Amino acid sequence: MQIRSPEFKANSVKALSDAQLQKALGNVRAGFIDKRKKAVDALPEFDALRENGKAIKDHTLANLDLYLENYEAQVKAAGGHVHWAETAEDARRIILDLCASRGVKTVTKGKSMISEEIALNDALEAAGVRPVETDLGEYIIQLRGEHPSHIIAPAVHLNKEQIEADFRRVHTHLPADRELVEHEKLLTEARAVLREQYFKADLGITGANFLVAETGSSIIVTNEGNGDLTQILPRIHVVVASIEKVVPTLEDAAQILRLLARSATGQDMSVYTTISTGGRREGDPDGPDEYHVVLLDNGRSSMLGTEFQEMLRCIRCGACMNHCPVYHAVGGHAYGWVYPGPMGAVLTPSLIGVDKGGHLPNASTFCGRCESVCPMKIPLPKMMRHWREREFERGLNPAAARYGLKAWAFFARRPSLYRFFASLGIPVLSAAGGAKHRFSWLPFAGGWTKYRELPAPEGRTFLQQWAQREAKKQEPVR
């Protein structure tokens, strides 16, 4: 996927004037926030669960090598194969080699953000393999040649009418005058179309919400059941997952599952929670002949031991973006790469470099709503600030901003100079504000006055007035 994060500003201006997008984004606010709140309020131990989930992940990350080795051994014991991929390139090559050596023509895919991260669909197509997305949202954006705009609701940027038009454009084998207005009808049609694909596929790819070290299992949660069909029907099942998905035990996974669906969609549990361990064994009624896991690092291990390690606790629930005012305003595509919203603002610079992803951690008001809802208690604003520090150290922010900041800091560090200049400048500015007590335009304040009036200072500064008041008190009484 092409990186467009450096154009975040231009992307966001475009997004703000896109009426269809703005309408669709209204659904994020309405659809996710209330449902999550209801689910969380109904569970008194939710906060204790969060602490627990955090502790599980912190422990795992502190012993990541151990648990990954354990996991690998258990996958092998269950008859599966583990492939280690240091980079996105490595992961693509491993999967393409599997396809080539096994004569794979069609691949069905469950929802996987890692597959987006390694740009797998493009690579498959270039190699003559047809990828078919089976998650409804992913299927829709595949039809449109787009990328997900949300990590759990990939097509949340679209309205129903747009989807209807796409279905009519692509499903030309169906009667043109069919009814397609209701959600139900769209869903049924997509199901019927996809159902045929499951049987054609030679290989099925799923992501993983968890990898369980104790059993060598991978766990996915879905609401459509498409993941099950993707991994059971083809002869080969490939799991692509990043290394931080591992947890020690099934019980640990179960603990975090209680947080996941509640935080994501406000459900107690997703409709399907599917555990797969190895391929089909003797006597099993169904299942793939081969079971492979591609374990992707792609820069994550270099986050360990740094101020960004806590980001690796993320379980991709999407709550942070669902509650983010910036995400609500511009949507996911403006972020310019795979991961949007607050989690993307921290993760993207780690994965593509802060020189390219630098806008993302800056485009935040630090309102803290993301951190307050994050089930894994990830201090997202703090880590965005750490990115700003790295940028500042490397001199990556614009020169004008740096000089402005330095000039301001010069005075902020010299109280008497600061007081002196403020006492001169502020009354002048106040007088200039006139009877309206505000400015519609001021030199150097264009960023402010483009959209708002600038309230004028009242008059003399507080410190000026206070000093005078105190001096008066000191005057000897005659």
Add this chain to the structure above:
Amino acid sequence: MQHQSTKRPTVGLFVTCLVDLFRPSVGFAAVKLIEEAGCTVDVPMTQTCCGQPAYNSGDREDTREIAKATIAAFEEFDYVVAPSGSCTGMLKKHYPALFAGDPAWESRAAEFSKKVHELVSFLADEMKVEGVTAKLTATATYHDSCSGLRELGIHDQPRKLLASVEGLKIAEMQEADVCCGFGGTFCVKYSDISNAIVTKKTANIETAGADMLLAGDLGCLMNMAGKLKRDGSSIEVRHVAEVLAGMTDQPPIGGAN
């Protein structure tokens, strides 16, 4: 209600740079409220800003220097009080983080942090103020500024004290806890996004049916007032301290219409 000890507790008022420069009347309202709660107030002249512009721009070195000067200026007081959730959050939560591992300053920052309070929560929680004597005939809506709400847990305190203002009605807005789009330098660096956020906020303010908007942070207030005034709204915008202190003779923030 008066503080029970014989000696009146001393409070150093951290005015905040925005109040100092733009709205001194908030500072005087704070002084009045703190004195009425039974404390002695002083204002160290060596204060400037809490350092957030540098801190949030990634400039740790300048932030540390500003923080050291602030801590030194206020160490002598029993309490440090600021009429802003955001600056209080900086002093109370972020100063200790800035000096973590610094042998000379870590414990000083931690001790300092314990004394720091946001004005309204200081009155309600520390001084156990149950009500104020102010009167005002108006219907107000209250915006929960982000740092105050989420870093300091300020939500009920301003509502409780506002409820004691004779003649004042409170009309809650939708999404009172959602950011107004100010975000310090964010509002000029990403002015288009900031505008989209504040537009939603002012729509919620308008539909609340209030004739006055109150909040505890001047940055947010100037942002919301600026937007309301640009759109020709007649809603008066004030800092909550002005109303609690009964000091509303100054023109509202951004002027009347």
